[in-house]
Amino acid sequence: MTDTQIEICTHQSISSIAARDWDACACPETSDGGRPVDPFTTHRFLTALETSASVGAGTGWHPHYLSVHADGQVIAVAPVYVKTHSQGEYVFDYSWADAYERAGGRYYPKLQVAVPFTPVTGRRFLTQTQYQTVGRAGLVQGLVQIAADKGLSSAHVTFCTDEEAQVGKQMGLLHRVGQQFHWENDSYQTFDAFLDSLSSRKRKQIRKERRQAQGFGGRIVTLNGDAIEPHHWDTFWRFYQDTGARKWGRPYLTRSFFDEMHQTMRDDVLLVLALEGDHAVAGALNIIGRDTLFGRYWGALEHHPCLHFELCYYQAIDFAISQGLLRVEAGAQGEHKLARGYLPVATHSLHWIAEPGFRNAVEQFVTAEKEAVEGDIDILTSYGPFRKTNIRERD
Structure with a gap:
């Protein structure tokens, strides 16, 4: 697949991408008639956000979906938005925006690959299974190129999978780690x-x-x-x-x-x-x-x-x-969930920063933050409600 010729397109509405094409990338597992692994990246969920005007004009979430085409078909898509604020993301970058603008920069607008208002981990680089490598590369290339062409400060991929985070790091994106509380069956x-x-x-x-x-x-x-x-x-x-x-x-x-x-x-x-x-x-x-x-x-x-x-x-x-x-994900934050059987797990995001000096500062921040979060996860897990023999078995 490395020699596959690709075309990258942007879309102001998800309606310009056929549901069957989008879902072939977002939830190919539903071909057996079952539920999607991630309902939030399905065409119908993102369409509901648009049709209801929950995203779009006046919301600060402006659709800018990406699609990658090869061999006469859509091989990859991503839910991308031009953001004019940082609300509804749950991976907080307010301090980054404040620091950048205090230094004379313009942080907004920025690009966001995310499901709006939904702090749920899932694939963000949505590809057909057989085109995973070339599809992901095309989406990252398109994301960075759009941000650079528009003179945007940054691009962010929030609540991606651990696997995507590792791939993104190899492509030069910054990796940030957060935490949530999930119940495991x-x-x-x-x-x-x-x-x-x-x-x-x-x-x-x-x-x-x-x-x-x-x-x-x-x-x-x-x-x-x-x-x-x-x-x-x-x-x-x-x-x-x-x-x-x-x-x-x-x-x-x-x-x-x-x-x-x-x-x-x-x-x-x-x-x-x-x-x-x-x-x-x-x-x-x-x-x-x-x-x-x-x-x-x-x-x-x-x-x-x-x-x-x-x-x-x-x-x-x-x-x-x-x-x-297999599990219950109970949303963002909330250490009170620990006593009720919900243990801390790592969440992941990826970030591209245009200005080199600012990128270096953010990289130092996320590196230090990652160590702190991982330490917190270890400590909180040790204070979990499970009998100690069960905790050892889970480890």
Whole structure:
């Protein structure tokens, strides 16, 4: 494949790339009729973001998708955006922007290879399997060339896989390491089997939290597929608005995004609601992947002790066990997840910096940060809730 002649194209809308061509690169595993490994890079998810105006004019996320063509077909694609701020990324570079602009530079706009508002690890250089090497090289070449041609300060690839991070380093990109907390399914058959792997104190704590949460005065339901009705999204939108207002100042997603999701992705959704009668007081939205449950959004109109833990963490574990999923990813940050069986794992990003002096400074920063993060992961894992014999086995 090394002699393959390629053409690199940019697209202002994902609609200019056929869904079958995009998904042949993003989720070739669905050819067997199963779920995608990463639902967030599918054509339908990215289309929902565009169609709902969650990205595009006025959002600071301007689509600039890349496609690589060879042998008369699309062999690679990437979700690329021109960014005019650093919001909704979860790999924080605010200090970089501040330092660059204090030195007289212009940090924004920049290029971002990412799924907007989605701190989920997955492939970012999406290629057909047989064109992986040439496809990745074409995408990186196109990304750097666009940034250079436009005079942009930088290009960033966030929440890529570890493998992609290593390949990107070999291509001259800077590698940054972060951390999240994930729950791993150690072939548990029941939730109690998971609890049995914990220390006695943590096991008692979780059982107490579940009793408190489930005694909130109503019932907890889980909905998927056609069991989710349009009115459920009216309810969840209120939860999402409340959380968005408190965390980000305003919600990232528009109301119509959830309508788009209902039309094209409700089979991929697990909605967990706490009901008082027919009235929902809290809810959590998860996306179902082939082997992972991705916790995405949570909100509540009333406070009830431990209800957040139950809807976001324990119900997710219950579902993962029942469906034989390998893990639960519960989103960004949150060391409180550690006590609930979610252990720290490394996340990865890649960065291209145009100005040599600034690049050297960023390289020193990410090198030092990587050592600190890896040390934190080791320390936090040692303080995990599992019985010490289980931790040794996991290592």
